[in-house]
Amino acid sequence: MFKGLKQRAVQHELMDDFSSGGPELRQALQHLRLLNRIFGAAGPTLFGFKRLWLQAGKPRTLSILDVGSGSGDINRHLLRWADDNGVALSITLVDITEEACEEARELFRSEPRVRVMRSSLFELPENGADITTSTQFVHHFNNNELPQVVGCLLKASRLGVVINDIHRHWIAWAAVWVTAHLISSNRYIRNDGPLSVAKGFRARDWMFLRNALGISDMLVSWRPLFRYAVVIEKREQA
Secondary structure (H helix, E strand, O other): OOHHHHOOOOOOOHHHOOOOOOHHHHHHHHHHHHHHHHOOOHHHHHHHHHHHHHHOOOOOEEEEEEEOOOOOOOHHHHHHHHHHHOOEEEEEEEEOOHHHHHHHHHHOOOOOOEEEEEOOHHHOOOOOEEEEEEEOOHHHOOOOOHHHHHHHHHHOEEEEEEEEEEEOOHHHHHHHHHHHHHHOOOHHHHHHHHHHHHOOEOHHHHHHHHHHHOOOOOEEEEEOOOEEEEEEEOOOOO
16 A cells, blocks of 8 residues: 555545435534544645735735635634634635535634635635645645646635645555554544544645746745645736
């Protein structure tokens, strides 16, 4: 298996099959929130978000479009940051599955700063938010699809894009495999958790994307635990 991690895996995750889902998928999204807490999944998104905020001159009002958000739990960290820094933050969670939207509505039912929108990546409104984010989302696409995917994220933003995704490494794969089997018997979690790592990235994958997009100053930062934060400031020519 570890030799196979030299290249990105091409298998589709169970969550990519939109013909199935229901209660089992909703349970998987609940268990995924626990995995996110265990592995500190919010850190890279917060890192990139703060960088774009600083580059924009520390505006007191900001909007986020979180694409492929799942239940959107990562955004609770951004809301706490906004509270601590006096920033009026509004967040729109976007996912293509109704199960994810239902989980998000339930999770943020008492949070007026968050709204949920069911939509495809390719139907996002142009300049729909200051910053577009994606967490553990772009690894669902192959290398040839990534330029179009990131192009859609850029088009939907006014300031820039923050991508948070997984470092493809045998330690990460083993840790996720063990943890997924310890915390869950859900087939989505047990299959898609380790597969997400195998579909993750290494530095050369981001270099391929940078060259394909023609963006020389795209920031790629390795973050704990075995993650990347990719930050793209939107330029006039983007």
